[in-house]
Amino acid sequence: MTHPSHARTTKPLLAATGVAMAVAAAIIGxxxxxxxxxxxxxxxxxxxxxxxxxxxxxxxxxxxxxxAELTRVTLCSPHRAAIDSTHTRGHQAWLAAQIWAILxxxxxxxxxxxxxxxTFEQVFLDLPTYITSTPSVAAWLVVxxxxxxxxxxxxxxxxxxxxxxxxxxxxxxxxxxxVTGAISVGLNHDFATDAGALAAVGMTIAAACxxxxxxxxPRLALTNRLVWLQRIGAVVALTGGIVVTWQGQAExxxxxxxWGVARIVLLxxxxxxxxxxxxxRSRMLSWLGVMMVTVMLVVTGAANQLVPPRYLIGQxxxxxxxxxxxxxxxxxxxxxxxxxxxxxxxxxxxLGIVGYCIAVKTLKRRGESWSGARTGSWIxxxxxxxxxxxxxLWEYSSMQFSWHMLIHMTFNMLVPALLVxxxxxTLLRAVLRTGDQIxxxxxxxxxxxxxxxxxxxxxxxxxxxxxxxxxxxxxxxxYFTPIFGYLxxxxxxxxxxxxxxxxxxxxxxxxxxxxxxxxxxxxHIGRLGFVITAMPFHSxxxxxxxxxxxxxxxxxxxxxxxxxxxNLHDDQNLGGQITWATGEIPMALVLIALCVQWFxxxxxxxxxxxxxxxxxxxxxxxxxxxxxxxxxxxxIKPGGPRNKS
Numbered sequence: 079m080t081h082p083s084h085a086r087t088t089k090p091l092l093a094a095t096g097v098a099m100a101v102a103a104a105i106i107g108x109x110x111x112x113x114x115x116x117x118x119x120x121x122x123x124x125x126x127x128x129x130x131x132x133x134x135x136x137x138x139x140x141x142x143x144x145x146a147e148l149t150r151v152t153l154c155s156p157h158r159a160a161i162d163s164t165h166t167r168g169h170q171a172w173l174a175a176q177i178w179a180i181l182x183x184x185x186x187x188x189x190x191x192x193x194x195x196x197t198f199e200q201v202f203l204d205l206p207t208y209i210t211s212t213p214s215v216a217a218w219l220v221v222x223x224x225x226x227x228x229x230x231x232x233x234x235x236x237x238x239x240x241x242x243x244x245x246x247x248x249x250x251x252x253x254x255x256x257v258t259g260a261i262s263v264g265l266n267h268d269f270a271t272d273a274g275a276l277a278a279v280g281m282t283i284a285a286a287c288x289x290x291x292x293x294x295x296p297r298l299a300l301t302n303r304l305v306w307l308q309r310i311g312a313v314v315a316l317t318g319g320i321v322v323t324w325q326g327q328a329e330x331x332x333x334x335x336x337w338g339v340a341r342i343v344l345l346x347x348x349x350x351x352x353x354x355x356x357x358x359r360s361r362m363l364s365w366l367g368v369m370m371v372t373v374m375l376v377v378t379g380a381a382n383q384l385v386p387p388r389y390l391i392g393q394x395x396x397x398x399x400x401x402x403x404x405x406x407x408x409x410x411x412x413x414x415x416x417x418x419x420x421x422x423x424x425x426x427x428x429l430g431i432v433g434y435c436i437a438v439k440t441l442k443r444r445g446e447s448w449s450g451a452r453t454g455s456w457i458x459x460x461x462x463x464x465x466x467x468x469x470x471l472w473e474y475s476s477m478q479f480s481w482h483m484l485i486h487m488t489f490n491m492l493v494p495a496l497l498v499x500x501x502x503x504t505l506l507r508a509v510l511r512t513g514d515q516i517x518x519x520x521x522x523x524x525x526x527x528x529x530x531x532x533x534x535x536x537x538x539x540x541x542x543x544x545x546x547x548x549x550x551x552x553x554x555x556x557y558f559t560p561i562f563g564y565l566x567x568x569x570x571x572x573x574x575x576x577x578x579x580x581x582x583x584x585x586x587x588x589x590x591x592x593x594x595x596x597x598x599x600x601x602h603i604g605r606l607g608f609v610i611t612a613m614p615f616h617s618x619x620x621x622x623x624x625x626x627x628x629x630x631x632x633x634x635x636x637x638x639x640x641x642x643x644x645n646l647h648d649d650q651n652l653g654g655q656i657t658w659a660t661g662e663i664p665m666a667l668v669l670i671a672l673c674v675q676w677f678x679x680x681x682x683x684x685x686x687x688x689x690x691x692x693x694x695x696x697x698x699x700x701x702x703x704x705x706x707x708x709x710x711x712x713x714i715k716p717g718g719p720r721n722k723s
Contacts, residue, residue, distance in 0.1 A: 088293055095368060096139060099376050100132050106380035107131025109336060110192075113385045120195035127383060129198065130188040133181050135379030137221075140178035141251060142375065144228060145286035146293070147171035148245040152238060152526050153303060154290055168232030168241055175232055175248075179225030185218040192383060213262070213568065217254035224251040239533025242526045252282040256378075257570040261322050264388035268401035268569040270325035272422035275570070277318025281348075281374060284311020288367040291359075301359050308367070312352035315374070319345050321421075326386035340381035347373040395637050399567055400476055407642035408474050413481070417470030422573050424467050427460040434500065437509045448505070452593070456500025459493045476572060477638055479630065479646075483653040487660035489576050494583030495668060498592035503531075531597050541598045545585035546608055550615045552582050557623070563631040586612070591671050602676040609669045616661040624654030 110127035122130070147170040190208035191201040193215065201208050210216050224247055231244040256278040261270040287304040323332065323341040332338040351370035354363055396404045402418060434456050438448050466472050466485060475481040510524035530536055538544065556562050556575065565571030588594060590605045600608070629635065629646045636646075643649050 091365075092289075092292070092368075095372055096136070099135050099139060099372055102376045103131040103135035103380040104128045106340070106376070107383060110383045113336070113383070114390060122192050122195055123197050126188060126191045126196075126198045130185070130192050130383055131380035133184050133188060134382060135376050137178060137181040137185060138375045138379045140174055140181055141248065142282060142285045142289060142371070144171055144174035144178055144225075144232075145245060145248045145282060146289035147174055148228075148232065148241055148248060149286055149290050149304075150294065152241050152245060153521055153523065154294065168235065168244070171232035171241075171244065172229050175225050175229035178251075179222050179229060182218050182222035182225055186215060186222070189215045189218055213258040214255070217258040220254045221251050224248075237533050238521070238526065238529035239531070239536060242530040243533065243536065249279060249282060252278045258568075259382055260326060260386050260389065262568060262570065263398075264325070264328065264386075264391060264393055264401075265397050266325045266401055267388075268418075269421055270322050271401075271569045272420070272425070272573070273318040273321035273325075275318075275422065276425060277315045277322065278378075280311040280314030280318065281378070282311075284308045284315065284351075285371040285375070287311070288364070288371050292364045292368055295361070305355060305359070309352065309355045312348055312355055316345060316348040316352060319348055326388050328386070328388040328391055330387045335384075335387060337381065337384040337386050340377050340384055344374055344377040344381075347377075395639070396477075399634070399638065401569055402473075404477065404638070404640065405470075405473065408470065408478075408481075412470040413474065415470055416468055417473040420467035420472055420573075423463055423576075427464045427467070430460045431457055434502070434505070437505050440509050441505070446508070449501075452500045452505075455496045456502065459496035459500070462488065462493055462496070476566075476569075477635075477640055478643060478649060479635065480649050480652040480656060483656045484660065486576065486579055487657060487664075490579040490583040491661060491664040493580060494587045495591065495664065497584055498587045498594070501593040503594040503596065537598050540585060542589045542600050542604070542608070545582075545589055546612065549582045549586040550612060552579060553615070553619045557619075557630050563634045566631050566634045587668065591668060591675060602672070605672055606669075606676070609665060609672060613662065613665050613669075616665065617658065620654045620658035620661065622654075623657060624651045626650070 107128040107130060108124060110131070111121045111124055113121060115121055121127075148168070151168055151171065186209060187198060187201045187205055190196075190205070190211060191198050193212050194201065194208065208215060209219065228244045228247050228251070231240050231247070235241060235244070253275055256274045257271050259274075261267060261274040284307060287307045291301065291304060319341065323338070323345065326341070327338055330338070332342055347370045351367060351374070354367050354370065357363055394403065396402070406412070434453070438453055441448050466488065471481060472485060475485040507524065507527065510522065510527055556565075562575075565575050586608065588596065589600050590608050623630070627647075630650060632646065635643070
């Protein structure tokens with residue numbers, strides 16, 4: 079529990095820190111009119127620049143505060159029942175989320191004014207015109223909506239699972255703003271976007287842990303739960319920051335402009351922060367961590383207005399959309415050989431493999447067994463992702479519809495089927511259950527996981543029916559609307575699309591052939607129905623794609639003007655054929671696997687019934703022999719052998 083006296087002395091210091099952040103941000107914002115003018119627009123006025131820097135910085139502070147409060151009431155709160163009838167557990171998180179949402183709403187006109195080179199007043203009078211003008215403006219709208227969602231969850235839910243899901247939403251809210259900002263422009267922006275996204279998530283999580291430690295004091299139990307998150311977050315923030323700075327400087331000296339100097343300050347703060355996390359914990363080190371986090375949040379929130387040198391370099395449509403120039407026409411060798419790596423999915427794959435292996439090793443160290451087939455299936459899935467994310471096939475999939483559909487179907491069908499056979503939820507529950515046996519008086523990760531799985535909205539949103547709907551509808555909603563063309567224009571959009579289809583496939587196959595024991599499960603006849611009803615929709619989509627006269631993502635592909643694709647309709651027809659082959663064949667294999675699982679389950683159940691019947695028959699026979707013995711006037715000794723008549 080938080081010590082009241084400590085909390086009373088800490089909060090004024092944190093408030094003073096917030097004021098210092100606002101002042102520092104205002105100073106940085108004052109430099110914005112001195113930045114080089116971008117082609118076709120003026121720099122905003124001083125008032126707009128200062129407000130943009132201050133509000134943006136305070137937003138990041140409010141986001142970290144929200145996650146810190148949610149962490150305190152979930153992972154770091156005293157161990158107690160999941161239900162709290164007082165409705166008070168998430169009150170502080172609700173307050174922080176409301177501030178975050180309000181600040182994000184204020185950033186919409188400020189970001190619009192900064193992007194258009196106008197004053198705040200000019201944009202505010204015609205806000206509907208500018209609210210979707212650029213992805214960076216729309217990102218603030220998305221973040222504001224997420225803030226309202228988190229606030230409602232923190233205020234209304236009385237279940238630990240609701241607070242856990244609110245924490246996950248808060249982490250996701252750290253992504254839209256950085257991935258749509260300066261890092262999404264220019265050569266190699268695909269590398270910078272992935273690195274910036276990872277750095278934002280790492281910084282947000284680790285900064286929230288620092289704030290929790292500061293508010294609750296350096297306690298051993300608390301430190302043991304949070305220190306590794308701080309270490310990993312600081313390393314990720316530093317590594318991602320280096321990639322972002324390298325891309326933004328565009329081979330210029332890192333100290334040749336204000337943007338580079340600001341980035342160096344951020345990197346130095348991240349490096350110093352990482353060193354602090356390895357030192358013995360004390361109150362002084364906690365406040366040093368707060369200082370480093372303060373510097374990083376100020377630079378993140380305010381320095382976004384400073385113009386990276388990459389902005390001032392002209393770019394072709396290919397570089398604008400893809401982050402690299404068009405390569406040569408693809409061949410079998412170039413498609414299968416090493417190509418342009420995808421940092422985001424490489425990182426996800428490495429984390430998936432390493433985390434799974436550590437979990438398996440933990441179980442074996444405890445004396446429990448784990449199936450090698452499950453391990454092989456899980457690792458095999460991520461190996462497929464790593465291979466695809468480092469080949470020419472992935473590179474060409476960003477610019478050609480046919481190869482895009484091959485990657486898409488692999489992520490939607492093959493990879494999820496292998497992942498669910500690894501039983502990740504079962505493994506995670508087993509490992510976290512061990513951690514919860516530590517008698518530190520706090521909620522454990524296993525408590526949080528089970529609460530999230532058993533929360534009623536989770537069962538509905540991620541239940542069997544929702545999984546089937548999302549799996550089927552995603553094809554038609556994404557590809558037969560302007561959504562596909564819009565997402566393909568941005569690296570972050572392409573990444574999100576593939577990740578979405580990966581998760582949609584995982585949700586469906588988890589209920590069809592998954593080995594995890596979920597709160598909501600289906601009988602084998604229901605699983606069979608899922609597969610049979612899903613197969614025709616895949617076929618319909620493939621047939622419609624092959625025969626459609628309208629080109630999917632036409633504006634995007636015409637803007638690229640790929641020389642080896644003279645006819646977009648033919649390429650789309652090929653994409654439809656690939657969709658059919660890579661959709662129906664794996665689905666048929668899943669159907670076969672389901673039937674095999676059904677047969678094995680029935681045999682196992684039958685053996686269990688037979689064993690029960692045999693035991694019942696033995697008892698009946700013994701009772702019958704006892705009766706005959708009594709009728710014959712023979713004495714039956716307790717525990718002795720029974721006489722046969």
